[in-house]
Amino acid sequence: MKVAVWDTYVKREDGNIMHFDILVPDNVTNEQTIFNFGRDYLNTKTFKTNQLSANECRLCHIEQATEEIVLSIENKGYYIIEMENCN
Known part of the structure; x- marks a missing residue:
């Protein structure tokens, strides 16, 4: 399966920047x-x-x-x- 990678940066309330990829x-x-x-993930x-x-x-690409990715999708x-800064 080919997946699109969405490069994502979100500011946390403590000022750190989260960096994660959403693959679909x-x-x-x-x-x-x-x-x-992405919002579903952030809600966790x-x-x-x-x-x-x-x-x-x-x-991104x-x-x-x-x-593992296919099973999750x-x-x-x-x-x-x-x-970065996801936990």
Whole structure:
């Protein structure tokens, strides 16, 4: 499966910047759908963050998904790669 990688930066209430990627099937192109996936992920955090929009989340590239990514996408529609300040 080919996935689109959406590079995402969101400011936390403590001032740190979260950096994570939202991976979705490459045929999912509706930005609001992708932003909603990001919001769902942010809602799992114990800390508050700023809003997620096109200013914070942009299509970066397309890549081949691993089996773990495919299973997550089949289960919930997306996969998150945590990069910085996500915990």
